Amino acid sequence: MAPIRLEDTKESAGCLSSIFSSCSRPQQTQEFNEKFMYSAIEPMEQLPAYQDITKGMKKLDLKVDNEIEHVIDNAINQISAELRTISVDLHENMETGMKEVHAHAVLTDFLEKNGFKVTRHAYGMKTAFTAEYSRGHGRRVGVCAEYDGLPGLGQGCGHNLIAISGLATAMGIKAALESGKASGKVVLFGTPAEELSIGKIVLVEKRAFQDNVDVCLMLHPAAYDHQYAALIAINDVHVEFFGKPSHASAAPWEGVNALDALVQVWNGISMMRQQLLPTDRVHGIVTDGGQAPNIIPAHTSAFFFIRTTKANQAGRLQKKLEACFEAAALATGCEVKYTWREIGITKDVVQNQVMADTYAAHMEKYGISFPPEDVQMRAGGGSTDMGNVSYEMPCIHPMYGIHTTASNHTIEFTAAAKTMPAHKDTIQASKCLAATGVEVLLNEAYYNSVQKNFKDNLVAADV
Missing domain, CATH: 3.30.70.360 (Alpha-Beta Plaits)
Structure with a gap:
């Protein structure tokens, strides 16, 4: 992992509490004074040069074309207004970890109504759920949704947006399957108590991910756009x-x-x-x-x-x-x-470079730019239980900007997570994440590259 910038580091409890407002969109091109950079390991230990990634992606012969993108976009556009209602509802009726009874009901009702096979109270957790849709045989794509909030702060990490991004992404992949252009399965995992780092760790222990999907994807709102989020x-x-x-x-x-x-x-x-x-x-x-x-x-x-x-x-x-x-x-x-901690360590997130750059390539079509990899890695400091999933299978956990300069876990970010611009940003990013998931379903050579990168990352992490 690359160096961190010590003068910007902030410590506080929670999932992504050390994400810095200095990484907001208007400051993505900020130059860092190398005089204040320190690193215990080589800066580019995990991530290859961006040019090498770009060349590698061209060799992958990506299969998601304009026609499939249109299917995904249209499906998500059709539900955008309803997702906005759900997002505001979860924001105004925030529930803390393992108490997300209302969110559980709202999200599972939506999924069941839209043709998913829903399992409520999944894997022994009252507010966990799974929702799956399949057509034919093929690979299986997992998507994660989070919906808990922070005591005294509300949706200070934007989990209302993560919840609807999970719904939108799953619906986009489902539309591609329904169109007949892809085959396989999509599974949405409702993962409670992320702020307590519980939900996904329990699901990993019970092999919910390992036995049911081949890759897993999710999004997280922030003050900036990073496809390589440094989560420790x-x-x-x-x-x-x-x-x-x-x-x-x-x-x-x-x-x-x-x-x-x-x-x-x-x-x-x-x-x-x-x-x-x-x-x-x-x-x-x-x-x-x-x-x-x-x-x-x-x-x-x-x-x-x-x-x-x-x-x-x-x-x-x-x-x-x-x-x-x-x-x-x-x-x-x-x-x-x-x-x-009885449940054990919350691991760092091992980002899959192949899928992360596929997501970034789709986002760039909307005019979103991404800083160099080393700049992204310097902004790390938060933690999330998605890390435990990423040690079991290829995962990505990109950050997407929601038109704010506020850090996560602040009053200002709580307010930003309820705005219409944040909703539009979530819909846009969800389309790109869904397209990345469909690429896994369509493209065997691509999937093989995803798996190779996953194995290489684990070797580098000495697992």
């Missing part, structure tokens, strides 16, 4: 310290201060950062700092995130953090308990 690995840990209470003034020597241990952890992590890779991230909050200032705290707790560019690097950072916990307990005489 994340894990989290809860830590608790147990001491002994005492009167903080009359007999402090009789207490064992659990808050001292937490302060030691904070200082240890701050000093540890000097020895971390520039691409590593550790950030957290205090969840219990004691009950009263005149009582030696007997219990304290904190919640930390760690992030690394690749999932296989997380173990190194976990050990360092655990050492900080153990050292603080030893130094203060407290007992310590720490628990890493």
Whole structure:
């Protein structure tokens, strides 16, 4: 992965919380001062030169022609007004992860009405679903939809738009199948609780993707257009310290201060950062700092995130953090308990270059331009459970601009996600994603190239 630009980095919880407003469309051609670039690995480790990709795509002999594009576009145009209604509904009636009961009903009703075979409450999750349509034999294309929001912020990551992009993309691929120009299957996965990094990880564990589709696609709104979204690995840990209470003034020597241990952890992590890779991230909050200032705290707790560019690097950072916990307990005489995320690590997204550039080529027909690969990779910092899917099969997770300069997970982005320009941007990007999915159905040589790139990426990631 390429270098990151340290002065723009922002830390906060959530799926894509470190996406920078500096990457908005008006600033795509911004030049970066190499004096402030740092990298733990070679900048172009994964991505070949753009010219090489372009030459490779010409050799693929793409099969999605103007006639098929018209079929896709027409099908999505016909439902655009209804999708707008759904989007506004999900925006105004936001639900948090695993509580998306209304969204589940609205989305599955739409899909069932439009001829999909729908499975509600799929794979043991109340608000998950699948919807499939097939014609004949052939390859199987998966599409992901997300629809949860953020407490206190609403649809600050635009999941109302991701929901309708999933519907639109699936409907576009379905139209190509119905036209007789393609054969195979499209499966839309309704994936709850992305902000908690739960839905897709559970689906991966239950082989929902692996047993049912050959590739998987999804879109995400942002302040910019990137076909290579740099989305990194994340894990989290809860830590608790147990001491002994005492009167903080009359007999402090009789207490064992659990808050001292937490302060030691904070200082240890701050000093540890000097020895971390520039691409590593550790950030957290205090969840219990004691009950009263005149009582030696007997219990304290904190919640930390760690992030690394690749999932296989997380173990190194976990050990360092655990050492900080153990050292603080030893130094203060407290007992310590720490628990890493039960569901496991949220992996980085391995973008499939062949499909990503196919999507970009379709978007360029609408006048959308994309920055060079290394510039895109410098803008990374967010995380998503789509990464776990991308380690199992070829995936893409492009970012598309919605006419805002606001970062994801802000009040301003929440407002932008409800606008008509954002809706039009979503419809446009969905047409391009659907065309990319249809290419997989139509073109065996193309699919073989997709699979080769997937395998090469896993080798590079040492999986």
